[in-house]
Amino acid sequence: MGTYVMLTRLSPEAVARPQSLTELNEQVESRIKKECPEVKWIANYAVLGGVDYIDFFEAPDADSATKVALIVRSFGHATTETWIATPWDRFVNLVSTIKT
Template sequence: MQTFILLTRLSPEALKSPSSMEDFEKRAVRHIEQECPDVTWLQSYALLGPYDYLDIFTAPDMNAALKVSAIIRTFGRAHSEVWGATDWSGFKAILHSLPSQ
């Protein structure tokens, strides 16, 4: 499984009240569970700054991650970005596999 980072910013029109953020999350999670059964959510964070949420999930491939992003975008009038990620020990293994100069 590959790890992905999902950054989401909801549009002001999507938020009618503070509780609407939780409603958005519940609806989106249900939809993702139905449409993307191979996706596993690892962590979710509320953010200060230009994005409202940061989610970390695993998916079998990029197509599954893109499907998650499309669901989020259509569900809550949101802007989202999906980034591929590797944990630090995995990244160091890649570095060690490179030829020395």
């Protein structure tokens, strides 16, 4: 399973009524659980800055991660950017395999 980081930026319309954000989150979460049962959610954070949320999840492949992002965007309230994240110990092992 790969670890993915998804940055989400909400549209101004989505935050026009802030109370609806928890309802929207529940709808998105329910749909991801239903359509992507192989995905394991690790954490999600609301943040201050250029994006509104940062989510961490594990998915078996890039197609599954892409499907998660598509589901989030299908609600019409957000744009996303998704990155693959390599755990540090795995990164160190990969570095050690590079011949100089």
